Amino acid sequence: MATVARAIALAGAFHHCSHITIRSPRRLYHSCRAIYNPKVQIKEEGQPQTLDYRVFLVDHSGKKVSPWHDIPLHLGDGVFNFVVEIPKDTSAKMEVATDELYTPIKQDTKKGKLRYYPYNINWNYGLLPQTWEDPSFSNPEVEGALGDNDPVDVVEIGERQRRIGQILKVKPLAALAMIDEGEIDWKIVAISLDDPTASLVNDVDDVEKHFPGTLVAIRDWFIDYKIPDGKPANWFALGNKVANKDYALKIINETNESWAKLMKRSIPAGDLSLL
Structure with missing residues (x-):
């Protein structure tokens, strides 16, 4: 694991942005018992900013469904579903409860207290359904780091603030290989x-052109956010570079395959809820 000093030094290097580029092969995405036309509604239980607060998704009949397992990942033509956990310009650390039935979204806790980021996150943040970062897989491309046992995270850079539990159709543009306490945590x-600018951005270079400084800001934010809590700074693998769209699609495909193995019980689930 990098030291705080090393990670902070890396943050400075990010101001000169460099990219990793790969070409994308044809891919097959896995989907188990998914709602292929997800007409779901958001159902809140409890009061926001309390330990009991949960955000569920329910289908047309009122049955609870899992935002992690039941919402399809791939919609075709490079478009994916994205589930919002943390709306833009908020600080409550919301996340899918991967160990609870129907995996609702809740506010994370530490020692029985609700967790907040030290400052607002500047983008909509959430997960790609039907993906999983396998904690038993040592990825040689990211210095052998193991998966963090969670779905893959998404940073959605559009201009509008979204709602907790909202499902958006997104197109991936880039990938960042964040190392968090020794584990790989893809962004x-x-x-x-x-989004009004969606037609203008199709790959990492377009982000630099139409959202100048955004990739640097994302990396700096994720490097620094744990420091106020006394934890080491995070850092980034892949030579500190931002990977392009095709690399992002490769990561999505690989983590979707890991999720499929998890759902088939080919990999032990541990405390994870598969319902």
Whole structure:
């Protein structure tokens, strides 16, 4: 694991942005028992900013469904579903409860207290359904780091603030390989198709052109946010570079395959809820 000093030094290097580029092969995405036309509604239980607060998704009949397992990942033509956990310009650390039935979204806790980021996150943040970062897989491309046992994270850079539990159609643009306490925690940079600038951005270079400084800001934010809590700074693998769209699609495909193995019980689930 990098030291705080090393990670902070890396943050400075990010101001000169460099990219990793790969070409994308044809891919097959896995989906189990997914709602292929997800007409779901958001159902809140409890009061926000309390330990009991949960955000569920329910189908047309009122049945609870999992935002992690039941919402399809791939919609075709490079478009994916994205579930919002943390709306833009908020600080409550919301996340899918991967160990609870139907995996609702809740506010994270530490020692029985609700967790907040030290400052607002500047983008909509959430997960790609039907993905999983396998904690038993040592990835040689990111210095052998193991997966963090969670779905893949998305940073959606559009201009609008979204709602907890909202499902957006997004297109991936780039990937960042964040190392958090020795584990790989992929960040897929994406934009919602209904954003006014969506047609202008299709890959990492377009992000630099139409959202100048955004990739640097994302990396700096994720490097620094744990420091006020006395934890080491995070850092980034892949030679501190931002990977392009095709690399992001590769990561999505690989973590979707890991999720499929998890759902088939080919990999032990541990405390994870598969319902």
